[in-house]
Amino acid sequence: MWSGPRNLSTAMMYAFAARGDCAAWDEPFYAAYLKATGIDHPMRDEIIRAHDADPESVAAACRGPSPGGEPFFYQKHMTVHMIEGIDRSFMRDCVNVFLIRHPARVVASYAQKREGPTLADIGFVQQAALFDEVADWLGRAPTVIDSHEIRANPEASLKALCAAIEVPFTDRMLSWPAGPKPFDGVWASHWYNAVHASTGFGAPEGPLPDLPEDYRRLIDQAMPYYERMLRESGRDPAAGDR
Template sequence: MYLKNTHFFGWINTFLFGTDFFVIRVGLYRMEPKRQVRIALWITPRSLSTAFLKCMSTFEKAQLFQEPFFTAKMFGPERTVIIPQFDSIFENLPDVKNYTYEHVKNTLEMDYPGKDLVFTKDGAKAIYGRFECIPQGYQHVFLIRKPSKVHVSVEKLRATAQGIGVDKASFYNKDQKCLPGSPYRNLLELLEHVRDVLGQKPVVIDADDLTISPGTILKKFCGIVGLEYSESMLKWKPGPDPRWRRAESVQSLFAGMTDAHNNSYSSTGFTTRAPGTGTETPFSELSDEVRKLVEDSTPYYEKLAAMKIKIED
């Protein structure tokens, strides 16, 4: 027997047996490696973003980041929010001393071999004014929620912080990025930068739609970003995922200060509700401060909502 013209990734050709020729054509194909998907989720506060992170944690081969730019903004050497009561503590947190914006960008752009998904979620206000640090190679997704729900929830957290000695005004007035309409203004301008400068088509998800039809929204989301949808995305284990990368000292500090993430951490899936149901504080019952925040935010929210993934096309 004589084997002629063998090519490892081509065709195995002709076998000779004496004077008879038998042509065996066996196709051997190179298996292309699975394409790694990189997603940056930009959020407004209190928009089910931690639940969304837990949803992304259902992917086994995933590299996951929890608000690294927020860590730089609040606690790193370039922090812009100054809370006098805790400033001396933040200066001595060992694992945030290197959390500069450039460090976060470089970390997100690193190679993560063996991972099918690299996912980071962060606040739009955290990157606002530092768009040059937006990591390259990511698909950018924007998570929104009705301003009344967001601002009422943030107000409760501010009240909790005030109860442990943090000046309530620190969360807004000392932050140079708190423009009228924030945080929706920050999110919209970030989206416009991604669309107009980076040339990406906006992907917007409304958190309220995730509570009405999570399967529908996630299936459409996966189709857009190139992930394989599975119903296993709808259920997860309670508690933080040990794969989430965030400064441990920051995580511990927030756990001690507020119960901001308790519901998300204890959740095992998206809490669903029927359309037209759910709790929302009537506008007339809002405080004057929150009412003004909602009024300033609504035009930006409406522009964002006009681009969102819809439950029904």
């Protein structure tokens, strides 16, 4: 599952892990990304110490098998982590799905945890590039899902997703126990407060947030990528999350 940050990505990971037949891996390349770029993120040093920062060994593990021999292996990937120099060939051994969210919601949520996000931080450009790469070697468009639709109707959305990736749906995906999970990355204490308080997907989202002018410019930069991916999901951008 490929998304930018603050895209409902952790809740989706929890939903798949709740199946009982699916291992989960939280942002496999995060430590490697931080080590290679030197970028300053919350808990940077702790993340690098606690997680595998060698992209080659991470990629090898992404090919499977799942850690406990489970039939399914859910990997929550951030598009921003796939920087130049990381071998992406492992993706050919995976079913790649793209999770999108309206830029205004992403920016509003991200800025609460890390101020001053840039276009590079929120992953829309990288997501479109990865989508194109997968589509080229598949010969067709991979699956795209919008977090807005998941929040609006979790059961219908997850049923459609499971059908698209040929995984049987179970209603166990609709809820999970509150609190931290054993497969959370060490960064969970900074980023996952809201989802740790949850036991399922939240209610349908309300109106888009009203943000300061500098953030509105960032949203304008990201919108063409979001709208393009929305079209790839089979939905008209004019009828999308507004």
